[in-house]
Amino acid sequence: MSAEAITSMARFFFKSTSVVLFIVTVVLIVYSTEISFWINSRLASEKSIANNRVNIHLPTYVYGRDSPFLLGNIENTNNAYFRIKLRFRVDDTEGYPNIFQSAPYNRGLRVEIAGSTVAIIVQDLQAPNGLRGMTLTSALEKSRWYVLEVEAMNGAFVRATLDGVSVANYSGDGLNIEMSEFILGAGFDDSRVFKGEIDSSSLVKGNIAFPRLSLAIIYSTIIFAFLLFMVVLWKALSEYYEVRLVVFKLVFISLPLLLVIVYIEYKMSYLNTDYYTRRVALEQEAEKVEVLVVGSSNTFYGVTPEVFSLKGFNLAFPGSGMYFDAKLAEKYSGIMPNLKMVVLTVNYFTFGLDYSTFSQSWRQFALRQNFGISLKTTVGLPFNWQFWLEPRNFSKIALYGKALIGEELLAPVDVVASCLGWFNGGDVAPDLSKNLGLAAAKDHNSTTDSDNYIHNLSDWDTLVSFLRGHNINVVMATLPTDASYYQELDKDKKNKMHDILLDFSARNNIKFVDFTGDGRFSSDDFTWEMPDHLNAKGATKFSKILDEELIVPHFK
Incomplete structure (x- = not known):
C-alpha cells in the first residue's frame, strides 16, 4: 500500500x-443533566442508599x-436534612430564648x-464571623x-416561612450545620x-442521598472525551x-462558558429533591409495596x-x-411483584383541568x-423531535431557572416527603375568618371546565x-374537603x-367512594x-378510613 493511500486512510479515520x-461528548453532556439517567445506571453505591428519614410528632x-x-x-453530616413545622406563642422574651x-x-x-x-442563627463558613x-x-x-x-440541608440551603410567608431563603456551600442535638x-x-x-x-430529619459518584464518573468521562476529540480534530x-x-479559537473562547453551564447543571441536579428522593425511596421499597396511591397534591x-x-406507597405529586x-x-x-392494588384519587380541580x-x-x-x-404531546411519535425542541426535558437550568424566576419554587428543595411518599402538612387548622375556602373554590370554578372531564378520564381507561x-x-x-370549600363549588x-365518575366505576366494576363532604371531617x-x-x-x-373501607375489604 502506498504512503499516499495510508495518509488518506489516516485522514478518513481521524x-x-x-x-x-x-x-458522544454532546450526548454525555445532555444525559449528565438528567438524574434519572444515573439512577437507571444502578451503580452499587446508589443501590445501597439508606433511607433513614424519620418523622416525629x-x-x-x-x-x-x-x-x-x-x-x-x-x-452523618453528609446531606443532613431537617424540616420542622410548629405553631408558637411567646409569653416572655427575657434573655435569648430559643424556639x-x-x-x-x-x-x-x-x-x-x-x-x-x-x-435564625446558623453556622456559615463563608460569613465574616462564621x-x-x-x-x-x-x-x-x-x-x-x-x-x-x-427547612435546612447541610452545605446547601436554609429557608423559613412565618405564617405562610417566605421570610428566609439562603443557599450556599459554606453552610456547616451540625445536627448533633435537636431540642425544642x-x-x-x-x-x-x-x-x-x-x-x-x-420534625422530619435524616439524610438525602444524591448520585455524586455517578455524576463524578460521567463528568470525568466528558472531560476525557472532549480532550480526545480535540486531539483527533487537530x-x-x-x-x-x-x-x-x-x-x-472558537473552541477555547466558548470553553469557559461551556464549563460554567455544565457546572450549573451539576449544582442544579440537587434542586427540588422530592422527585429524586421519592424515586429512590420507591425503588428501594418496590418489592414490598402492596398498595400504590396516585394523585395530585390533595x-x-x-x-x-x-x-x-398492607405495605403502601404514596406516589402523588x-x-x-x-x-x-x-x-x-x-x-x-411492572417492578412491584407484590402489588395488589392501585388507589386512583381524583379531585374537582384536576378532573376539569386543561393541563396545557x-x-x-x-x-x-x-x-x-x-x-x-x-x-403526552410526544407519545406515539416515530421520532420524539419535540423532546429536543423543549430544553426542560433534559436541562435543569431550563426547568428550575424558569420555576425559580416565576417564584413557583422558593428554595432549593420543593418539599421532602416521608419514606413512604406522604407529605406531613402539620396540624395547624385553617383560620375560617380569612375565607380561604371561598377564595379557593372561586379559583377552581374558573379553571375547571367540564368539557375536560371525559378527556382526562380517558387516560384511566387504558390504565384500568x-x-x-x-x-x-x-x-x-x-x-375530603372542608365545607367552606366544597359548598362554594359550582354545583x-x-x-x-x-355522575361521570360513578358511570366510569360501574362500567369498569371499580369501587368508588366520594369523600368530598364526608361528615366525619371538620375544619x-x-x-x-x-x-x-x-x-x-x-x-x-x-388514611385509616381508606384502609378500612376500600383497601382491606378487597382482600377478605
Missing part, C-alpha cells in the same frame, strides 16, 4: 473519529409544665428570640400565635429556655491550517400509607394530572427528567385494563363530575393555608 467523539409544650423536648440527632436548635452553641442552626426580633443571621420578624407580639416552618423549647444554656407555648409541631484538520486555527398531603394494613397518574402507576406496577394551560405545567418536566415519563390484565385491583376515591360541574382536619388539603391529623384519619 475525521470520522472526530465526528463520533463529538456526538410532638405533644404540646408549655413552659413551666414541660421540659424541653430532646429530639435526637443526625450522625429550636439543631446543635449546641454556634455549631448548628437555632431559632432565637431577642426582644421583638425572631431570627455565623449568618436571618431575621424572620422584627415585630414579634407576645401572646399571639405564629406558624413557623424551617430551649437552647444551649438556661437563659435560652423558651417561655411560652408550642403546639402542632413535627489531526483531522492537519491539511487545513487556517481552518484549524479558527476552530480552535393526595400527597392527604394519604399516609404508614397506617395501612403536586400539580400532577390524570395522565401522569396513569403513567406512573403503569410504569411502576396549567400554571404549574413545568412539573411535568420534573416528572419526565426523574421518572422517565413521556409527555392494563392493571386488570396483571391481576391488580383498582379502587377510586375523592378526598352543575360538581354533580356532572360525580380542624385541614391545613391552615388550603382548605381542600388535609393536615397531618386529617390525613391520618382519612
